[in-house]
Amino acid sequence: MKKRINIIFSHFDYPKTLSVNDVVNVFKTLPYNEDIGFGYTDVEINSGIVYATLIKRNITTLLEYDLKNKDFIKKEIPVFDEISFGMDFEKLFLYTYGLTSNHNKIKSALRNTFEVPFTYTSVDTSPINIMNKIITNVLNYKIEEIVIQRFTYNDGATGKYTAKITKQSIGEKLLNEYLSDIVKVSISIFEQDEFQLVISTNASISIKCNENDFYSILENIKNKMDQGVHTC
Numbered sequence: 001m002k003k004r005i006n007i008i009f010s011h012f013d014y015p016k017t018l019s020v021n022d023v024v025n026v027f028k029t030l031p032y033n034e035d036i037g038f039g040y041t042d043v044e045i046n047s048g049i050v051y052a053t054l055i056k057r058n059i060t061t062l063l064e065y066d067l068k069n070k071d072f073i074k075k076e077i078p079v080f081d082e083i084s085f086g087m088d089f090e091k092l093f094l095y096t097y098g099l100t101s102n103h104n105k106i107k108s109a110l111r112n113t114f115e116v117p118f119t120y121t122s123v124d125t126s127p128i129n130i131m132n133k134i135i136t137n138v139l140n141y142k143i144e145e146i147v148i149q150r151f152t153y154n155d156g157a158t159g160k161y162t163a164k165i166t167k168q169s170i171g172e173k174l175l176n177e178y179l180s181d182i183v184k185v186s187i188s189i190f191e192q193d194e195f196q197l198v199i200s201t202n203a204s205i206s207i208k209c210n211e212n213d214f215y216s217i218l219e220n221i222k223n224k225m226d227q228g229v230h231t232c
Contacts (some may be wrong), residue, residue, distance in 0.1 A: 004208040007218070008103040009225070011121045012087070012094045018116050020048060020089045026113060027052050038109055048090045054109050056081040081105060091222055094120065100202050123225060127185045127199040128175060133224045134197065140190040143171035147184035193217055 024045050032039030037057040044051045058079045063072045085096040085106045096103040110118050124130060135141050143165045151161030165171035175182065186198045195209035195217055209217055 001211060002208055003211050003214070004206055005097060005214060006099070006204060006206045008096045008098075008100055009123045009203045009205070010094050010103065011092050011123060013092060013119045013121075015116045018114070020045065020050065023050055023087065023089075023114075030113060036112075038112070042084070048088065050087045050089065052085060052087075054081070054083045054085065054106060056083065056105060056109065088222065093123075093222055093225075095222075100204060123203045125201050125203050127182050127201060128179055130199050130205070130225060131185055131187060131197075134199075134221055135187070135189070136224055138189055138191060142188045142190070143168060143175070143185065144188055144196070145184075145186040146171060146174050146178075146182060148174065148178045149181045149183045151178065151181070197221075 024043060027040040027043040027050070030039050031041060032055040034057075039055050040052045041055060042051070042053040058081065059076050060079050062075050062077055064075050065071075066073050081102070083096060083098060083102045083105060085094065085102075087094055094103075094106070096106050107118075107120060145165060146163045148161045148163065150158055152158045163171075163174060165174075175185070183201045184198065186196065188194070188196045193209060193213040193216065195207060195213065197208075198206040200206075205221065207214065207217060207221075
C-alpha cells in the first residue's frame with residue numbers, strides 16, 4: 001500500500017560534549033509530564049539516527065454560552081500534538097514529519113529539554129537544486145507538475161501558475177526558463193523503488209511510496225541532498 005509522508009528538513013549542530021547516547025537517555029527519561037506540558041515517547045536509535053515522538057500539550061480557548069446567566073464563558077481545553085522526528089547525527093539533519101509548524105515545535109522542545117544549545121541552519125530551499133541532487137544517477141524519472149510563482153504569458157499576463165506536464169521537453173524548458181521562480185516541483189522516479197516526490201521551497205519533501213520502502217528511500221534522499229548550509 002502506498003502512503004504519502006511529508007518531511008521538513010534543517011541542519012543542526014550541537015556541543016560535542018553531548019553524545020548521541022546522552023541524547024537518547026535524556027529523551028527516555030523525559031516521558032510526557034503534565035507539569036511541563038510535553039515529553040517524549042517511542043525513542044529509538046539506529047545507525048546514529050535518533051528517532052522519537054514529541055507529545056506536547058497546547059491550551060486553546062473556546063466560548064460556551066451560559067443560558068442561565070445569558071453570557072459567554074471562556075473555557076480552556078488542552079489539545080495535544082503528537083510529532084514524530086529524527087535526528088541524524090552523522091549527516092546533522094533534523095527532520096520532522098507532518099506540517100511545517102511541527103518543525104518549529106520540535107526545535108522549541110529541544111531548547112527546553114537540553115541544557116546545552118542546539119543550533120540550526122537551513123538546507124537549500126530551491127526545489128530545482130534539491131531535485132537535481134536527488135535525480136543524480138537516476139536514469140528513469142518524469143516531471144509531473146511545476147508551480148511557478150511569477151509566470152509570464154506574452155508579456156501581458158503574470159501570476160502564479162500550476163503546470164501539469166504531459167511533455168517532458170516542455171517541463172525541462174519551464175524549469176530552465178523559470179529557475180528562480182519555481183516554488184514546487186513534482187516528479188516520479190522509476191528505479192528499484194518506484195516513488196513520487198513533491199519538493200517545495202520551505203525545505204519540505206513529500207514522499208509517496210510503498211510503506212515498506214519509505215525508510216530506504218528517505219536515506220537515499222538524505223545522502224543526495226546538499227550538505228552546504230547557510231545561517232538562518
